Amino acid sequence: MKQTYIAEIGKHIGAEVTLRGWLYNKRSSGKLGFLEIRDGSAMMQAIVSKKDVDEATWEASERATQESSVIVTGVPREHPKKPGVYELDVKTLELVGLASEYPITPKEHGVEFLMDHRHLWLRSKRQHAILRVRHTIIKAVRDFFDNNGFTLCDTPIFTPAACEGTTNLFEVNYFDEEKAYLSQSGQLYNEATAAAFGKVYCFGPTFRAEKSKTRRHLTEFWMVEPEVAYAKLDDVMELAEQFVSYVVARVLESRQEELKVLERDITKLEAIIPPFPRLPYDDAAKMLDEAFAAGKLENKFEYGSDLGSPDETYISSQFDKPVMVHRYPAAIKAFYMEPDPLRPDLALCVDVLAPEGYGEVIGGGERASSLEYLLKQIAAHGLPEEAFDWYLDLRKYGTFPHGGFGMGIERCVSWLCGLEHVRETIPFPRMLYRLKP
RNA sequence: UCCUCAGUAGCUCAAUGGCAGAGCACUCGGCUGUUAACCGAGGGGUUGUAGGUUCGACUCCUACCUGAGGAGCCA
Numbered sequence: 001m002k003q004t005y006i007a008e009i010g011k012h013i014g015a016e017v018t019l020r021g022w023l024y025n026k027r028s029s030g031k032l033g034f035l036e037i038r039d040g041s042a043m044m045q046a047i048v049s050k051k052d053v054d055e056a057t058w059e060a061s062e063r064a065t066q067e068s069s070v071i072v073t074g075v076p077r078e079h080p081k082k083p084g085v086y087e088l089d090v091k092t093l094e095l096v097g098l099a100s101e102y103p104i105t106p107k108e109h110g111v112e113f114l115m116d117h118r119h120l121w122l123r124s125k126r127q128h129a130i131l132r133v134r135h136t137i138i139k140a141v142r143d144f145f146d147n148n149g150f151t152l153c154d155t156p157i158f159t160p161a162a163c164e165g166t167t168n169l170f171e172v173n174y175f176d177e178e179k180a181y182l183s184q185s186g187q188l189y190n191e192a193t194a195a196a197f198g199k200v201y202c203f204g205p206t207f208r209a210e211k212s213k214t215r216r217h218l219t220e221f222w223m224v225e226p227e228v229a230y231a232k233l234d235d236v237m238e239l240a241e242q243f244v245s246y247v248v249a250r251v252l253e254s255r256q257e258e259l260k261v262l263e264r265d266i267t268k269l270e271a272i273i274p275p276f277p278r279l280p281y282d283d284a285a286k287m288l289d290e291a292f293a294a295g296k297l298e299n300k301f302e303y304g305s306d307l308g309s310p311d312e313t314y315i316s317s318q319f320d321k322p323v324m325v326h327r328y329p330a331a332i333k334a335f336y337m338e339p340d341p342l343r344p345d346l347a348l349c350v351d352v353l354a355p356e357g358y359g360e361v362i363g364g365g366e367r368a369s370s371l372e373y374l375l376k377q378i379a380a381h382g383l384p385e386e387a388f389d390w391y392l393d394l395r396k397y398g399t400f401p402h403g404g405f406g407m408g409i410e411r412c413v414s415w416l417c418g419l420e421h422v423r424e425t426i427p428f429p430r431m432l433y434r435l436k437p
Numbered sequence: 438u439c440c441u442c443a444g445u446a447g448c449u450c451a452a453u454g455g456c457a458g459a460g461c462a463c464u465c466g467g468c469u470g471u472u473a474a475c476c477g478a479g480g481g482g483u484u485g486u487a488g489g490u491u492c493g494a495c496u497c498c499u500a501c502c503u504g505a506g507g508a509g510c511c512a
Contacts, residue, residue: 028468030469045471101447102462104448107449108473111505113447113448206512208510213506213508214508215506217511223512306510306511309510406512408511
């Protein structure tokens with residue numbers, strides 16, 4: 001008995017097939033049973049008619065509870081009332097595993113309950129759709145870089161020192177010599193591999209021990225980080241808009257069904273095509289001042305500070321494409337940012353803010369290439385110079401201008417799916433106060 | 438760390454300081470085209486914890502616990 005997957009059922013109309021899966025839901029009308037079967041690929045309704053099946057099958061169909069595992073044989077045909085929809089006329093049904101009373105009912109549930117049952121919640125239609133979109137996004141991310149001459153060079157997860165201080169890092173006590181930390185970015189290592197391969201990317205889990213408790217934060221999330229030798233800030237911005245547009249297009253192309261389940265307004269996604277607006281920090285500051293004067297923002301924006309969440313939301317709401325805010329004050333950015341030669345108080349960096357209030361999905365820029373400047377910056381930030389000896393070597397042995405960015409996968413999934421919270425974008429989210437399941 | 442809100446049946450919620458309730462889920466019965474199916478019956482409660490006010494507290498007060506949303510910080 002070869003298994004047929006429901007997603008392929010259209011190819012088997014009129015021929016007997018075997019489905020293996022789980023009972024999603026059941027309705028009955030006397031001697032007629034309607035079983036919704038899911039097998040991971042899709043769902044379909046199976047019809048059990050008492051007069052057409054043997055006693056064991058009828059009894060099993062009556063006994064089967066929600067989420068019981070079942071093997072069903074039958075003949076698929078078109079739904080009598082819905083063209084293009086298929087149903088299965090059941091011949092036999094075998095109960096593989098009777099499910100105990102299933103906690104997730106077809107009615108509504110609260111967040112805490114669903115999060116406690118995340119291992120089961122994944123079986124529901126909505127979660128299935130989200131994680132399929134996630135899969136497509138990740139595939140598109142890899143394809144984009146693989147097809148554009150990038151080499152995958154993954155960076156370590158255990159790292160000896162912080163990129164930007166140790167306050168938000170997870171400490172690991174294992175290595176004899178010194179303290180280790182879980183990676184918060186692969187960027188410094190990307191700069192080393194970029195000198196070897198030219199165009200590189202890394203893609204892995206990232207850890208941030210921030211006491212953040214918002215819909216945009218996870219303590220463990222996945223980040224893809226490209227780095228390009230000889231790239232200037234303009235090249236980085238162009239790469240970012242090409243990359244984001246490609247990923248969005250791939251999702252639109254292959255995940256229509258899932259976006260429909262999620263009730264996503266796809267016209268919003270269809271607008272995501274290059275070029276994206278470029279907004280200098282100074283202009284962003286002016287926009288925020290005007291918004292505050294017009295009573296559209298609660299707090300006055302202070303020039304020189306970083307954009308707050310409400311600020312980002314306001315700015316992105318003014319555009320129907322992702323907006324690239326560039327050239328922030330160097331003082332509020334990481335030590336390795338290249339200063340703008342025309343305005344040394346500004347850093348050659350860029351944040352990409354997704355539309356519809358989804359906030360920052362990409363952060364990046366041009367890296368400082370001068371050894372003298374980096375030494376000054378490390379001292380100014382109070383960082384231990386010896387921790388960066390290998391990083392400084394990159395400036396000693398053939399330094400070169402270069403840049404790149406990092407994109408948080410979960411924020412991207414959240415945006416493309418139109419979700420309220422990133423916790424649904426990863427199979428098992430890790431958050432402040434959430435380690436199980 | 439700070440601000441706001443919420444904890445009542447397995448789940449989602451109701452109950453004006455005066456008898457602890459409904460829908461879903463579950464069990465039993467009915468129904469040959471159901472779509473969160475429907476109809477009838479049944480079991481199911483330390484109202485987050487501790488204290489206080491009151492003749493009487495799910496309801497009011499205090500503290501704590503847990504969760505959610507937000508700020509800061511970030512992708």
